[in-house]
Amino acid sequence: MKILILKGSPRPDGSSSALSDQLAAGAEKMGAEVEKIFLHSMDIRPFYWFTYSAQLKTCIDRWYSLWNYKHDAFKNKPFGVILVYGDTDLYTSGGIHAIHTFETMFRFLQARVVGWVYGSLMDVGDAQKHPGLMEQAFQLGQRLVACTSLTGIQSRLSLL
Numbered sequence: 001m002k003i004l005i006l007k008g009s010p011r012p013d014g015s016s017s018a019l020s021d022q023l024a025a026g027a028e029k030m031g032a033e034v035e036k037i038f039l040h041s042m043d044i045r046p047f048y049w050f051t052y053s054a055q056l057k058t059c060i061d062r063w064y065s066l067w068n069y070k071h072d073a074f075k076n077k078p079f080g081v082i083l084v085y086g087d088t089d090l091y092t093s094g095g096i097h098a099i100h101t102f103e104t105m106f107r108f109l110q111a112r113v114v115g116w117v118y119g120s121l122m123d124v125g126d127a128q129k130h131p132g133l134m135e136q137a138f139q140l141g142q143r144l145v146a147c148t149s150l151t152g153i154q155s156r157l158s159l160l
């Protein structure tokens with residue numbers, strides 16, 4: 001039997017690496033052939049599947065550095081999310097993972113989620129064929145501005 005271990009953490013001597021080495025040792029003792037690949041040493045083109053794109057994930061992951069520098073950097077900042085997936089089902093599409101990741105991240109950052117617009121669309125041009133979603137996206141844009149203006153008015157009032 002052959003076993004392939006994909007090491008995803010950037011730390012080659014981290015805990016997940018140590019545990020997967022243990023897995024390898026156990027499997028080798030049982031006669032298996034084990035190959036380990038440290039993914040961070042490879043040049044892998046970002047792609048996506050079952051959640052939002054690798055590019056967006058990489059971008060959002062950088063926000064952690066900003067939060068580390070200033071813990072209230074995102075506090076009460078309004079955010080809107082637009083999410084489309086090809087599968088008709090929010091669960092089998094993986095869209096639910098994207099929503100869960102956004103929710104967890106915004107809660108951690110103490111950001112304010114003003115609204116979500118999501119639906120099943122596959123091909124370029126599909127959005128324009130769904131006026132309901134287009135209208136929701138338009139209204140989300142309006143709500144983002146309205147709540148930002150309100151925050152501005154509130155902070156000006158609190159100065160008076």
Ligand SMILES: Cc1cc2nc3c(=O)[nH]c(=O)nc-3n(C[C@H](O)[C@H](O)[C@H](O)COP(=O)(O)O)c2cc1C
Nearest residue numbers: 048049050051084085086087093094121122123124
């Ligand atoms: C590289 C790639 C990966 C995709 N992965 C998924 C997926 O995991 N689940 C899903 O439901 N749809 C998936 N789709 C379908 C897209 O969600 C769908 O085509 C969507 O309309 C893409 O948004 P866009 O038109 O803004 O590019 C994928 C499409 C591409 C091109």
